[in-house]
Amino acid sequence: MRRAHYRGAVIRPSGPQTDLNEAVVAYYRQWQAAFVRQRPCGQDWAAVASPDAELPYVGEGQGWGLVVTALMAGADPNARQQFDAILRYVMAHPSSIDPDLHAAEQNERCESVNGGDSATDADLDIAYGLLLAHEQWGGTTYLELARRRIEAIKRSIVDPKSHLVRAGDWARDGDDAVSRISRSSDWMLGHFRAFRTVTGDPFWDVVLDAHLGLITRLQAEYSPGTGLLPDFVERINRTPRPAHGEVLESEHDGSFWWNACRVPWRIGTDAVLSGDPRSVAAAAHLNTFARTTTRDDPTRIKAGYTLDGRVLADYTEPAFVVPFAVPAMLDRNGQHWIDAEWRYLTSTPVRADAYYPATIGLQVMLVLTGNWWTPGV
Structure with a gap:
């Protein structure tokens, strides 16, 4: 697998790099067998299935599938075939509003x-996956498709006043x-950097x-003791704030919940790849919360918190536990x-x-x- 250049003094899990890579490949094979569907609905596609979502196929899954498959190209000889099949599924399902989106x-x-x-x-990751594919396999098709999608994101996703997605x-x-909300898990900082590089557009x-x-402002004003961010912010055309009650999905839209x-x-990924002091500071805040509240035991991370750190669901869930490992790379x-x-x-x-x-x-x-990288950077 391609090795990335991480900035600064970054630590990784202990052990030889070959052992770490083998663990990734083994996990990828399990993930692939569990969720990548070949020829869904009898078509010449592949798609990432989402059995725990409300519907069997969601855009988030296809975006993740493209990113993962492109990153695994050095370990999977069939990666390009799988990538292209997922891409055919994406292209066969354009948005009813902006057909250059999914x-x-x-x-x-x-x-x-x-x-x-x-x-x-979904579309942020689809565009990013296409850029990764261009760097892995070359040609012009992936790059042209990526640029078209990036332009669609610019015109149809980014709020022209706040420049928030x-x-x-x-x-x-x-x-x-509801049209003036933004989801914190969509704030993919490294993606914006890649879009700037490939387009040359200072908009990004x-x-x-x-x-x-x-x-930075949300951590300072709403979660100074934890650094946690809410699932959604509202009023992005004015002064954004954590959602008050349910704005799109649940009563916990203003808390650190299943999106955040x-x-x-x-x-954390942007912090280790870019070294941007703003990302580094935000990641450090989150790392301090995780280590302090659990006393360095990941099984004590709970499935949801208010922004001041009160537990919302008193059980352990991997989707909440493992993301906190990435900010620790800078500790x-x-x-x-x-x-x-x-x-x-x-x-x-x-x-x-x-x-x-x-x-x-x-x-x-x-x-x-060390196997994640920002295309073009």
Whole structure:
């Protein structure tokens, strides 16, 4: 697998690199067998199934599938075949609003449902996966498709006033409250950096700064003791704040819940790859919370918190545990903690009914082992 250049004094799980890589490959094979469906609905596609989601195929899964497959190209001789098959599925399901984006949800007959519109995280990862594919396999097709999707994200996803990403293309012309929300797990800082590099468009510098500025302000004003971010912020056209009650998904939309559990991985990944002091500071805040509240025992991380650190669900769930391993890569005193996270991650089996934690876990493993990289950088 390709090795990335991580900035600064970054630690990794203990052990030889060959052993770490072998653990990633073994986990990838389990993930692949559990969730990558060949020829769904009898078509010449592949798709990542989401048995624990409301629908069998969701855009988030296809975006993750493209990213993971491109990153695993050095270890999987069939990676390009799998990537292209997932890409055919994506291209066969355009958004009903902006056809250069992906329809976020399909049923068991592979029919787009619930309006056929987009979800931001899916298209950010699809574009990023295409950039990775271009660097892995060359040619012009992947790059052209990536640029087209990046332009669609710019026109249909990014709020023109705040430069924050909205929840989907369905929100681009809305004037209601739900059209003015942003999901923290969509704040993919490294993706914005890659989009800037490949397009040469300074627009993406503004987008990056807007999200980093918001992360800094939210941690300072709403979670100074924890650094936790909410699933959603509202009023992005004014002064964004954590959602008050349910704005899209649940009563916990303003808490660190099933979307924001991905945030430590996303911010931590940008911190280790870019060395941006704003990302590094945000990641350190999250790392301090995780280590302090658990006394360096990952099994004490709970499945959801209020922003001030009160437990919402008193059980352990891998989707909440493993993302906290990534900010620990910047902790010079964190070897014991990151090794405990690695043991938890590698000893947690891939369950066929749990695509969400397994796919997060695989991507975290790629970061921890030095196998994640930013295309063009």
